[in-house]
Amino acid sequence: MFHWLEKNPFFFAVGVFLVIVFAGLIEILPNFAEASRPIAGLKPYTVLELAGKEVYKKDNCIACHSQLIRPFKSETDRYGQYSLSGEYAYDRPFLWGSKRTGPDLHRVGNYRTTDWHENHMWEPQSVVPQSIMPAYKHHFTNMADIDTAYAEAVTVKKLFATPYDAPNGTPLGTHEEAKAAALEEAKAITANMKNQDVKDAVANGQIPEIVALIAYMNRLK
């Protein structure tokens, strides 16, 4: 049979394909519907949080930080409740990471504050002297992309039925409403910040990346 296959490339290729596709079908498909179900009470990300998630992606925080607390006592002691599948239902893409050069961030919102993040992102060694993390000062001058974040929210609402505008849920509204809401949320965050340039920018209706990123960090609980 193998000699015959080696003389018939078409059937050889079909054979190879069937053999490799098999594992994917069995491992991935059966659980698909169940794994995408959110836990009770999970709200979709606000537009500002989504913009912060974009900053997280853009600067590729997953290179050093995980968002996955494993079910061991040493991890739950350090980071809190172990992660549940349904908590990630609105994460497109997932941001678990695969390397902890820095600590896990899945529940960082429980134990770090806005001003801690502000100091830390400006100069990590000011709060953790031995830290090897680089400073992300450009987050204080670059503006977050609220439009793209809104576009993402609209997309997941339309295509994946993410429950925006549901009762007691996360409101989305029109583009203008969403921008205004993001600015309000940003103002609440800058009230706890000290960087004057950031405060001024928000007062002028602009939202620096750091504000969006902190909104996202504070949401991780």
Added chain:
Amino acid sequence: MQSNAALEYDYSVAKLFTYTTILFGIIGMLVGTLIAAQLAFPQLNYLIGEYGTFSRLRPLHTDVVVYGFMLSGIWATFYYVGQRVLKVSMAESKFLMFMGKFHFYLYFVGALIAVVTLLLGITTSKEYAEFEWPIDLVVVVIWVSWGISLFGLIGIRREKSLYISMWYYIAAFLGVAMLYLFNNMEVPTYFVSGGIGSIMHSVSMYAGTNDALVQWWFGHNAVGFVFTVAIIAMIYYFLPKESGQAVYSYKLSLLSFWGLMFVYLWAGGHHLIWSTVPDWMQTMGSVFSVVLILPSWGSAINMLLTMKGEWNQLTENPLIKLMVLASTFYMLSTIEGPIQSIKSVNAIAHFTDWIPGHVHDGVLGWVVFMIMAALFHMAPRMFKREIYSKKLIEIQFWIQTTAIVLYFTSMWIAGITQGMMWRAVDEYGNLMYSFIDTVAILHPYYVIRAVSGVLYLAGFLLFAYNMVKTMTSSKAISEEPTNKTPMAA
């Protein structure tokens, strides 16, 4: 003994990919060395402003070495080996010649665009699948062009039976095509929202745990099909050719090939052990990873036994040395991976530096050594000049071997140290170390790793120098170098 004299092979596409193999190799390893040094000396994060942080450069390193260096190497060898084992010349078909060149130029342009977008932070943030949707579309066209070249060449072949290398090239083509397509299913938000925001932005079709499953089914296997399957295609051709020995066992190659194809894809689950994917999937990933030892070692042993009775060549021919070491590192890497996939070991190893340690003994020892040996074998035949310096290959071999040993030993120690410290508790059951303690202790190992990077890069620069000299100014030869008992292929 069969003469190839009647057929003049056309190596123009193979040569083009040879150049990019060298170019992307240098760039990828340079960035790799830089980011290794950044972990030891964080000041190095600020060399080029916001574009030079570890986090921004890390995907650049991985993508340039995988999709730049390795794919170039794979295609350089394919456009060389394909013609020779199928007994047809690219020059026989104008169409295939055009497709080959189209494949190269589109790939080169695509690669440059990809580098720029990654530096700008335009990324999906999925490991090894960072490219945003427009680049993904270009990748699909590049891949299809390779498919046309691959099956086109097979279509006009004279040798009816496909040589083992061709099995692996076909498998690499199909496997990566399937995995890449499914993992990069994403929706551009610009169009769905009616033209709002950035056009270079998309959301994954899968959420959370599902996205993780698809990603690591892809991540382990697409990279695996590049790191493993396509590299085995090379060694099955170049080791027998260079040594003049016939492949030790056809049956063993059959077993390893079909075994690898069936088992490989299951193993992706081992990246998700102790995560939120169902337990049975984690167990499947773990078990199949251990089973994967059989086909992996099958190929490696088949290659080592091919040298039976000819081990003296190891001292005489530096290319044999490179390939035998590659095979040996393949064995090391494919026993280490299954060990890390055992659940209790994974609990310590996951998230630590042991994982990059594992990846690098595989890629530095197996993939890069094999690609360099292949290019060294091809160069005299493509450029009709002798290898510029065998002495340099010897020097390079020892520098790089030292570098690999430094790399994986330091990362083994770093990874296991950190994994143990994360879980260490005092007599009252409280955690003994804060997180930063477990970072600070790694400094010496990060320094060693950075040194190993410098050494490895230096060795690669020697390789590049040797290749350039071979192409341009080495002694011309009128006939192909022959080996003791050249095989028909």
